[in-house]
Amino acid sequence: MSVQDPHAGSRPAPSWGVRRFTPSWRWLTEAMWWVEHAFGRARADARPEEDTRVRIFVILSAFSAVFVCLTLGAVHAALLTAGAGAGADSHPNAVVRADLVDRNGALLATNIVHYGLYIDPAQVWDRRAAAAQIRRALPRVSRTRLQTALYGDRRLLVVNRLTPREKVAVHNLALGGVSFEPEDVRVHPLGESARHVIGSVDTGGVGLSAAERAFNDEIRAAGARGESFQISIDLRVQGVLENELAAAATAAGALGAVGIITDVQTGEVLGMASWPASNSRNLATAATYEMGSVFKTFTVAAAIDTGRADMNTLLDASEAFQIGSRRITDFHAQNKVMTLEEVYLHSSNIGTSRLSTEMGPRVMRDYFERFGLMSRAPFEIPSEAPILPGEWSDSTLASLSFGYGISITPMQMAAAMGALTNGGRFIPLTLRKGGRPDVRGRQIVSPETSLTMLDLMRRNVVRGSGGRAEAPGLRVGGKTGSANKSVNGRYSTAHAVSTFAGVFPADGPVNARRYQILVLIDEPQTYPRTGGFVAAPAVGRIADRIAGFLGVARKADPYRTALGDRIPGFEDLEGDGR
């Protein structure tokens, strides 16, 4: 409160204040002095009451304005701010990485809190006893590490990634100076099963390989929402594939093996296995093979699609096909003029060589590109590039027509077979459940060609080289492939690759639900080494076991009853008693 001063109204502001401040501040100091001297002025003007009221009113107004602002702020914070409230800003079940689950919700990978074990030596009473007890409760702990921590001079990490059970075991020892710190660890409870599909994660929670890497951002986003992330794999199908593949590969004494099961209409991969599972290399994407006669499917499809041939076209396989100095013969020579169907069923090198040289390099190359055989398979897991021929001479065309001179990954083969059996649409394979939404199928052959190929493949199982792939009532179709491997620049008959690319059910309209099974056995040691003996039986067993999971009912078709018995009429009709 200022002291009353009747002369204050006429007194000038103190000179020091005015001089120190710049002119822009002068009005402020003058206003302050004006307020300070208002009481005196009012008395001088004989209005003392008004002066008091003015002051009270000014102060009241100022406080009211402040409180109104505070009230508005409080109301805004309480009612209008989104996400208010304790802990509501993050999901209580949020994790760094979402659980990875299969298409039915079965767990493939999850995050579990593990613990790091720390020891502060200053708080340990009896170090020798503590060491003995910890080693008894936790046998995997390193002796030197434990000693270093116990006899050190500061708190040290002894061992990390303790499971909750191990933590309880150590905790129950009730030792002083022992403490735990939680750490989030990615766990793959299936062990080696499906490891090539699931992939791995580094300690920072970043995906390193396979699905964990391909969907890294989406898995982390789903984790923040407390949700799971589904991939296209069906764990039951995957399990059957792995077991049957391992059985077939072990029985054949093979070097390696690959199995891929896909939904041909969506491009979803339902199962993908690489044997041996202990090998971290995924042979489905990281290895290329010359696959042999499976390629006859592509040659025949190209011939049918271009209109150069139909099922009754005759091709002379009565003698070897001569290209320059090269003589092309058949493995099981029939020495006769064959229809296109017979060429396919007898897997005639002569027949397909004639077709490919007739079509010429431009057409063959065009169709190989359409089937995706000339470039890396578009897939979430990066794969090897195919090894392509350097030139497209007649001799090369003949080799290509029966699967030599070009090495592709099993993924490429699976995608191409899918395209041939789904109505002619090339759909990139994917691990994304429901297929890739951003990709539309590319029409590469006509639906009629696709239907013809389905029938040919079915006939090949009924009466051709793929007979051992038959599964009762499931209408399996497919093509065998047997190729010698190139060892030190020469094809060795002792090193073979046996393949069977199957599809089931092979009947019905082109857009029917249909599944493709590819089994490739690398270097089987048993005889015969052909795909029909080594790989085809595995495909038949796999189809038989997964049909129930996929909802494929057993039915009869023109060739077999629902129980797999022959329908004699068909055999008589064809006049072929083989």
Place this chain on the structure above:
Amino acid sequence: MNPAVATLNRLFAWKIRGIRWIEIIGVLLVGVMVFSVYLAKAGAAREGARISELERKISDNGQRVRLLRAEVARLEQPNRLEALSRGAGLVPVDVHRQARVENLPTLAPIPEPGSVVIAPPPSVPAAPAPEVER
């Protein structure tokens, strides 16, 4: 002066022990407001603590659920189940011993209980008729 305004002025100026009653009421109201704000804040803090506790429990339970699910996944993995099944002598069911619900009426009927006639074992296993004959 208007009598109503005069009454209001008198009321406003009414004092109890030298203090205007309206100021006493004002102070009382402020006291009530302060107390109610305290109560509201204390209640909110209690609720907040409860929410945090529940969320901690949810998180703990979530962790346990994750642990148990991982354990279930490990125990139910197809490789392990198949190894156990093969070890127990189990094999995939033969196609002749499979039937669908629709085919139940076509299967061989169960013999009447108490029947004295011992029928010879059927030479053909019970099987569903093929659905489609084309």
